[in-house]
């Protein structure tokens with residue numbers, strides 16, 4: 662997963678954090694604040710302000726949706742992977758993403774929202790997921806670049822979430838980050854192999870990098886100045902590092918990797934700034950970002966339709982599992998009687 666959505670509202674027009682309702686009981690509120698100030702963890706059984714709960718449900722469910730929608734662009738390539746080894750790696754990666762979705766839906770359920778409600782919101786187009794998955798994976802090189810850059814950006818974003826103030830989310834992220842690290846490395850390694858191949862393979866890698874670079878920078882979400890939710894998220898210990906700082910970390914980490922790989926990052930303004938101790942980079946096209954977030958990217962409709970169909974096709978499996986559980990329960994009751 663994947664992150665930009667974390668600071669993006671589900672419904673248009675609600676881009677600011679709602680103030681805390683003044684009716685929250687003062688003593689509980691004081692205990693909650695003290696726990697946050699002491700960098701403690703809030704657990705499901707603890708009292709929490711409604712706005713904190715709502716923010717977490719929105720963020721964790723968007724994150725879960727991003728994991729399962731993120732399976733689609735790469736899943737397209739499983740049957741076309743160039744070797745058995747690459748196919749096995751890709752299957753493992755796509756399966757991991759499904760697992761990340763499961764951990765995250767489970768973490769969100771501890772906040773009192775059912776998985777059915779969350780999935781329904783996704784399928785009705787009311788919930789967001791990371792917009793990066795609304796772009797197509799046109800060639801095999803895209804699979805490598807998605808691993809290197811998209812999963813790489815996800816790791817950058819998710820490592821601070823391992824210290825999130827909400828316990829179940831933080832704990833889920835520890836395992837997710839370990840698996841994301843494998844995703845990033847497999848992508849980079851597959852690109853290294855292609856870059857040592859033919860000119861056509863090198864061109865294919867460069868073309869994929871050109872198409873994904875700017876979209877990956879946008880994954881970190883709007884600039885800090887346009888991201889009012891971030892301030893409250895920081896106060897609550899949900900968000901630890903700002904969008905712009907994470908983006909800068911990503912650029913600084915990726916430039917030397919691109920050099921080793923032998924690809925050019927498609928930004929004429931990208932250069933080391935001695936004074937800042939960071940790389941400068943060019944302006945991001947936020948109009949395109951919002952256009953895609955708001956449902957008009959190249960694959961938004963296709964992704965949602967695929968998800969809905971998969972859910973409907975799997976209905977019999979869910980029904981069978983429930984019927985089996987009911988039978989087991991009846992048998993257990995009979996034996997106990």
Ligand SMILES: [Fe+2]
Nearest residue numbers: 662728758761
């Ligand atoms: Fe993931």
Ligand SMILES: [Fe+2]
Nearest residue numbers: 662812841844
């Ligand atoms: Fe991943």
